[in-house]
Amino acid sequence: MLKTSLQGMIFTAMAAVLFTASGCAFCTMGPHLGLLSVPVPVSPYFQNKEEDNAMAERYAKMKVLDPIPAGRPHVAEDAPSDDQIMRKFHEIHNVRGNWPGLYEVQHNDIIIVKEKVQDIVDPVRQFPLVGPAQLHHSHWVCKVYYTEVTRNGWPVPYTVKEEEKMEVIKIDMDHLHRVGNLVSGDNGG
Numbered sequence: 001m002l003k004t005s006l007q008g009m010i011f012t013a014m015a016a017v018l019f020t021a022s023g024c025a026f027c028t029m030g031p032h033l034g035l036l037s038v039p040v041p042v043s044p045y046f047q048n049k050e051e052d053n054a055m056a057e058r059y060a061k062m063k064v065l066d067p068i069p070a071g072r073p074h075v076a077e078d079a080p081s082d083d084q085i086m087r088k089f090h091e092i093h094n095v096r097g098n099w100p101g102l103y104e105v106q107h108n109d110i111i112i113v114k115e116k117v118q119d120i121v122d123p124v125r126q127f128p129l130v131g132p133a134q135l136h137h138s139h140w141v142c143k144v145y146y147t148e149v150t151r152n153g154w155p156v157p158y159t160v161k162e163e164e165k166m167e168v169i170k171i172d173m174d175h176l177h178r179v180g181n182l183v184s185g186d187n188g189g
Contacts, residue, residue, distance in 0.1 A: 063175040064177075065136075066177065067177055068121065075119060076119050078138075080173055085112055086144075089107075102153045103151070105148065106151075109147045110144060110145070112143070116139070120137045121177070135176055136175050
């Protein structure tokens with residue numbers, strides 16, 4: 001009986017040492033936030049919906065920039081972002097149709113090459129809700145090189161890997177430039 005209680009005390013002491021040494025002890029957690037310290041899983045549906053709303057705000061509106069300074073070249077320097085290109089890419093390929101474990105399509109090893117094909121500034125004209133402005137056309141051709149991996153899990157599991165695939169995506173980055181003082185003849189460009 002003495003031997004059993006001694007073994008129990010040794011086991012309890014070892015468990016207490018391991019519990020506190022593993023970082024699981026409550027005294028090493030920092031400030032106690034109660035239930036707010038427990039992570040809550042968020043469905044990918046709601047996460048994607050929030051990201052889509054944020055991207056609509058970012059890309060759906062036309063920018064109105066400052067006037068083009070006199071004597072400066074009319075060059076659009078803002079290339080489309082990788083996020084904008086990949087969103088167009090996913091619209092084309094409809095990646096949202098995956099069924100994990102049954103049918104999945106992945107695009108791996110992505111390389112994006114951006115090339116400006118047109119950069120033209122229109123003459124001054126009147127735009128509703130903006131006033132006198134110049135429309136700056138900036139057209140880009142983006143080539144997306146990738147490896148496509150298709151996994152089918154039913155009825156017979158197999159994987160198909162297609163390397164060196166390419167998709168051409170055309171993006172218009174048109175924007176407006178406000179015009180300077182029209183009375184004095186300085187139209188900003």
